[in-house]
Amino acid sequence: xxxxxxxxxxxxxxxxxxxxxxxxxxxxxxxxxxxxxxxxxxxxxxxxxxxxxxxxxxxxxxxxxxxxxxxxxxxxxxxxxxxxxxxxxxxxxxxxxxxxxxxxxxxxxxxxxxxxxxxxxxxxxxxxxxxxxxxxxxxxxxxxxxxxxxxxxxxxxxxxxxxxxxxxxxxxxxxxxxxxxxxxxxxxxxxxxxxxxxxxxxxxxxxxxxxxxxxxxxxxxxxxxxxxxxxxxxxxxxxxxxxxxxxxxxxxxxxxxxxxxxxxxxxxxxxxxxxxxxxxxxxxxxxxxxxxxxxx
Numbered sequence: 001x002x003x004x005x006x007x008x009x010x011x012x013x014x015x016x017x018x019x020x021x022x023x024x025x026x027x028x029x030x031x032x033x034x035x036x037x038x039x040x041x042x043x044x045x046x047x048x049x050x051x052x053x054x055x056x057x058x059x060x061x062x063x064x065x066x067x068x069x070x071x072x073x074x075x076x077x078x079x080x081x082x083x084x085x086x087x088x089x090x091x092x093x094x095x096x097x098x099x100x101x102x103x104x105x106x107x108x109x110x111x112x113x114x115x116x117x118x119x120x121x122x123x124x125x126x127x128x129x130x131x132x133x134x135x136x137x138x139x140x141x142x143x144x145x146x147x148x149x150x151x152x153x154x155x156x157x158x159x160x161x162x163x164x165x166x167x168x169x170x171x172x173x174x175x176x177x178x179x180x181x182x183x184x185x186x187x188x189x190x191x192x193x194x195x196x197x198x199x200x201x202x203x204x205x206x207x208x209x210x211x212x213x214x215x216x217x218x219x220x221x222x223x224x225x226x227x228x229x230x231x232x233x234x235x236x237x238x239x240x241x242x243x244x245x246x247x248x249x250x251x252x253x254x255x256x257x258x259x260x261x262x263x264x265x266x267x268x269x270x271x272x273x274x275x276x277x278x279x280x281x282x283x284x285x286x287x288x289x290x291x292x293x294x295x296x
Contacts, residue, residue, distance in 0.1 A: 001033040002106050005296050006099040007137065007289040008084045009091030010162070010249040010256055011129040014215035015195035020154075021091075021133040021140055023289040024162060028095050029081035029296070030057065032103040035074040042078040056093055060100035060124055068108050087170035089250030094130035097121050102135070102293050118149050130250070137292030141200070156288050157206045163257040163266060164249070165234060168280040171227050176251030179223045188218040208244055211258060215245035228253040230277050234270075241269045 005027050013020040041048050041055060052058055057077055065072055084092045098121050105112045112120070114136075121131040128142035128149045139154040199214035201207075225231040225248065234255050235246045243257040243266065259266050267285050274281035 001031055002103050003029055003031045003080070003296050004099040004103050004106075004293060005029045005081075006095045006102075006134055006293045007291075009094060009130045009134045010089070010164075010254075011091065011133075012220060012248065012250055013139075013199075013256075014221070014245070014247040015192040015199060015217045015219070016129075016141070017192070017217070017219045018127060018129055019141055019143060019196070020199075021129040021142065022156070022162075023133040023137045023139075023292060024090075024164070024286045025289045026083050026090070026164070026284065026286055027081060027289075028079060028084050028099065030096075030099045030103070031076075031078045031080050032061065032107075033076040033078075034072055034107070035076050037074040039074060040076040042076070044079060044082055056096040056124075057100045060097045061104050063124070064101050064104035064112075064120060065107065068104075068111065070104070070108055072107070085166060085254075087172060088166050089171070089248070089252045089254040090164070090166070091130040091134055091250065094121070094125055094134045097124050098131055098134045098293050102295065106295055115149075118151070119147075122149050123147075133292070135293050137290045138288060139203070154200055155204045156290075157203065157208065159206075159261050160208070160244075160288070161259050161261045161263075162286045162288065163238075163243070163259055163270065164284040164286055165255045165257070165270065165274065166282040166284070167229065167253050168282075169229070169253060171224075171252045173251045176224050176227060179226060180220055181223070184219065191216065191218050208260065211245040212239075215247055215258075217247070221248050224248050224252050228255070229279050231255060233277070234274070237270065237273045241266050 007023040008026040011021040122128045132142045133140045142151040195216045202210040238246045238257040245258045
């Protein structure tokens with residue numbers, strides 16, 4: 001049996017629309033086992049009836065095994081630890097894809113290189129901003145040149161913590177894409193370019209006082225916040241409670257606050273505020289994950 005641990009991810013990250021992603025210390029663990037025939041799929045020990053055509057883990061797993069001519073008569077998959085929520089902007093689909101490819105590669109005798117795994121994962125997901133940090137860990141800038149993924153890691157200060165605020169409602173990536181405008185002004189593009197460059201350099205240089213300006217965005221967040229109940233109120237309170245910056249995680253509805261690890265009162269204050277809102281919110285204090293996906 002092979003057990004794979006894969007981290008949640010947050011993508012887009014302020015001005016880094018479709019480009020920036022970061023792995024977080026919040027994990028799914030998935031077990032893969034070869035059996036004599038058929039397939040079995042469990043989530044935390046309970047058998048599920050997800051049709052095979054809709055099961056991203058199974059399809060990603062089989063795609064790689066078949067592509068590299070590994071004949072498997074049967075298999076059992078169990079999501080033994082299911083932390084990453086679905087449709088919340090925390091990379092649930094990327095975690096499934098990356099875990100499946102890493103497991104398949106283990107069955108194959110680790111014939112795939114790091115670049116091979118990134119390429120295969122991106123082809124399945126359609127974009128690299130979540131799958132690359134999910135696999136490599138840390139904060140990563142990713143882009144595509146034709147079919148090749150080009151990426152570079154950003155140095156994240158160890159003093160930073162991420163406060164993850166997950167509401168009890170979902171948003172779809174498709175809906176979050178539809179609310180975006182088809183065209184942007186030159187001023188808006190320059191605004192985002194300057195903030196994205198500033199964000200990377202501020203993190204690399206540990207200039208935490210610049211993060212609030214660096215997280216500015218005019219490409220996606222203002223439009224997507226209309227789909228997230230009380231997003232502006234949460235952001236205002238986050239700044240009031242001493243956060244360094246806030247952003248929409250992925251396409252939402254999860255919201256993120258970046259805080260200094262010494263801000264010991266932030267979580268309690270935010271939980272108290274969120275309890276006054278109509279929707280229920282789950283709050284987690286997390287550190288960035290720097291290890292990425294591992295076989296354990």
